[in-house]
Amino acid sequence: MTLRLDVRLHARDLDVALDVAEGETVALLGPNGAGKSTTLDLLCGLLEPDDGRVELDGRVLAGDGAWVPPHERRVALLAQEPLLLPHLSARQNVAFGPRSQGVGRREAAGRAQALLDALGVGDLADRRPAALSGGQAQRVAVARALAADPRLLLLDEPLAALDVTVAPQVRGLLREVLAGRTAIVVTHDPLDALALADRVVVLESGRVVESGPTRDVLARPRSEFAARVAGLDLLAGPVHDGAVHTGEVVVEGVAAVPVAEGERAVAVFRPASVAVHRERPGGSPRNAWPAVVTELEPRGDLVRVRAGEVAADVTLAAVADLGLVPGDRVWLVVKASEVAIHPARA
């Protein structure tokens, strides 16, 4: 293991354990306020944990009475905004890391130019940041982070501030850059995770709630957040008689792998599979439960109806027919054949 993080921060109610292997890129997913940025701050030394330790390459960075300040950690941070120093040229920005680490002026400039060339912005080396576009600036920022030769690279929503037309290019660039590097990418976009990360770790309320290979997590999310970003409904609880019992709802479905009686599992289904009724539907479908509508969110010609813990995608016409408004009591119905049941680790 290259990175071992196991820390607690009481003021933010954070308790995170995370390992990243040599050359591995991990995507850190989670809703706002889940503790993603706090985790990055703990890693690069802007925050000191109350308890626990941070270890990189066998060297304790924090914890056990040890404290390595940010500039001695070799943990570089690439933020959402490029944060290029406005008073320096692109080349000087990239050379900043090597210069700070004691590399001579000419050698640092040479390295900076080589990196800028590699990232396709070599001809902009003499420009000030104010004269760069968003995508160009972020490329320079990537070059700057790489020039510092970090053991661990942290990327905090690196594409979020970019134009939708530019983001795919930079995403492709990062994909090349991150191959074989030890890195953590904070993102809310499953596409980023799919493109950049070997593994996904999901944080919610300061805890790791899910972790696994990227494809597995996105295809079979077990945490609420992962299900939401993947656009799926997810209900968790122990399994009795092949159905997931959440405490309020019993959901039957198809188990991908056998689930033992009493084991925790999640029921995953697409919002489009959920039907909404005013009255309890006849014919006694297996999955039907009452809920209160909390939100109506138009999405094109569909409306995402949130009721209880479930999202249902219903046509505009259906919403109009039912006369739905938040606060209404409705019945939700989903065919058992549309529900996949996965065992949950936690």
Place this chain on the structure above:
Amino acid sequence: MTRRAPGLPAWLLLPAAIGALLVVLPLVALVVRVPWTSLGPLLTSPTAVDALLLSLRTAAVSTLLCVVLGVPIALFLARTSFRGQALLRALVLVPLVLPPVVGGLALLYTFGRRGLLGETLDVLGVQVAFSTTAVVLAQTFVSLPFLVLSLEGALRTAGGRYEAVAATLGASPTTVLRRVTLPLVLPGLVSGAVLAFARSLGEFGATLTFAGSLQGVTRTLPLEIYLQREADPDAAVALALVLVVVAVVVVAGTRLRREEP
């Protein structure tokens, strides 16, 4: 084409005009009284030249002191948090609202012969009372808040994110300060220093109370004006014009800087 503001009540014009007149009229009145024909001789008399040179010299040294002492204070106020920080900020800003004569008394009881540090300084062979050093101390005392306030504001506006990124790139705290923080807040630092210089140049009350008044040693321009007011009003007005011009230049300079970015 005329661009029209979206309707301020017309009656606001009256108090606004009165307020503007209150500020401008006295300056006009002063300028009207300037003895233009004898301005040259009045401004080049030995006492006037001595006062002007002394003022420029002491204000320059005070500004330098303000930068050397005020930059660290502003950094600690803007970039750290510690117990008693709010109190420290309030205390540093006190000279801003303190009547200068009170500041003079406070300095007297600190550096004066019978003051808190006076005897210690005396033993070391340093006599502050009635020396140019006293003038510089008084000016620094009243000017420091201007620099600290201006720089702390600039530091907060700039935020700490550039510094954090620079640190993760391997820059030591000193390198971050030198290559990131100070270049980023340079405009704020310059305008703070200019304000401190102007305030030092205009310092009167604390100097009069604490430093005394001797030609070429402690009698700065404002003290000379105060003295001549009775003896030679024309000379007083001529010298006052110099300070007004400096004030206008300083204010115009800092305003322009602010509108630049």
Place this chain on the structure above:
Amino acid sequence: MRRALAVVLALGLVAGCSGGDAGRRTVTVLAAASLTEPFTALAERLEEQDPGLDVRLSFAGSADLVAQVEAGAPADVLATADEASMARVPADLLDGEPVTFATNRLQVVVPPGNPGRVRTAADLARVDTVLCARAVPCGALAHALLDDLGVRVRPVSEEQSVKDVLGKVASGEADAGLVYVSDARAAGDRVETVDVEGSEAHLNRYRLAALAGGDAEVARRWLDLVSSGEGRAVLRDAGLGAP
């Protein structure tokens, strides 16, 4: 412009007293600041003697008083702390010739305990001495006195006013200063005094005059009171000498 401003100030100053009972009369006295104590005492006596008379006192530096009079301030009497100031008032603004009604001489003041061991004026050359600046009357007088005595003093500070000299001495910053006897007396035990031989030869003369625009009768009452035995006694108590 300045004249207009002074009129406004002076009018505002007096406005409060006008418009009293029809039978009451008011005498308005513009007086040098150093006369604050004796003139206040005399005003109380006059009002006691004549309940129908109000005395309004306005104290300021002599130069400022002259500026007020020139600007037409409505007052009956002007009392300056020196001759030069009174001489600057145009004759047509005065009612009669100004008279000297009191004198002041200089005295050395030292901090309590006399740390500089000042015994004579000659000692002033040895210690940290504060004087008034030459440009102001008390400074001109001090320099004339010291020149007379042949004492070459290099002051550590030349102050704007006697009060500033007193402040520097009382706080112990300076070892000695030259001030008027009346000021030294007003300072009480904040300073000790040392008499200077020959100070009688350099007197500062207080001048008094009725103003042309004022009420001549009430002005006369004030002038008489000041020059009466009673007035002299009050001035003497304040440290001022006879004319």
